[in-house]
Amino acid sequence: MSNAGRSSAFRLSRTLGLEPAVVGLVMSVGPVVAALAGVPAGRLVDRWGPRRMTIAGLIGIATGCFILSALSPALRIPGYVAPIVVVTADYALFQAANNTAIMTDISPDQRGAVSGMLNLSRNLGLITGASVMGAVYAATGLRTAFAVAGGLIVLALTIASVRR
Numbered sequence: 001m002s003n004a005g006r007s008s009a010f011r012l013s014r015t016l017g018l019e020p021a022v023v024g025l026v027m028s029v030g031p032v033v034a035a036l037a038g039v040p041a042g043r044l045v046d047r048w049g050p051r052r053m054t055i056a057g058l059i060g061i062a063t064g065c066f067i068l069s070a071l072s073p074a075l076r077i078p079g080y081v082a083p084i085v086v087v088t089a090d091y092a093l094f095q096a097a098n099n100t101a102i103m104t105d106i107s108p109d110q111r112g113a114v115s116g117m118l119n120l121s122r123n124l125g126l127i128t129g130a131s132v133m134g135a136v137y138a139a140t141g142l143r144t145a146f147a148v149a150g151g152l153i154v155l156a157l158t159i160a161s162v163r164r
Contacts (some may be wrong), residue, residue, distance in 0.1 A: 058089025
């Protein structure tokens with residue numbers, strides 16, 4: 001389990017007082033949303049284009065992160081699940097749009113190499129991000145970690161907005 005997953009599990013268990021089985025069910029919401037969001041995300045990208053959907057996805061991810069950073073334990077399970085659904089669904093939208101934008105103008109003989117580089121860069125980003133955010137969480141706590149994540153997504157949104 002990643003540091004982010006571990007910290008969420010601890011938050012749900014300690015702050016909300018949930019039993020381990022309930023924590024597992026609540027934490028399964030993200031993967032279920034990811035599994036269900038892929039096809040609709042692809043259809044949205046096909047309909048509205050990768051640029052618009054990249055920006056929409058980043059806005060949704062940032063919104064979810066900022067909500068999670070301000071989360072009150074009084075909101076209980078729905079207060080945690082709703083922003084996780086937003087972040088996960090919008091991440092699927094961003095990934096579909098980003099992959100489409102990158103792969104669209106690639107010649108057929110280069111698609112395998114570019115696809116491999118795309119996957120490598122995504123995995124390196126995930127590994128680096130998990131390490132850095134784990135360190136931020138360890139030093140400052142969950143709220144700050146989500147606020148930093150939201151800020152980084154706003155930076156990505158700025159880059160995506162000005163980049164043609």
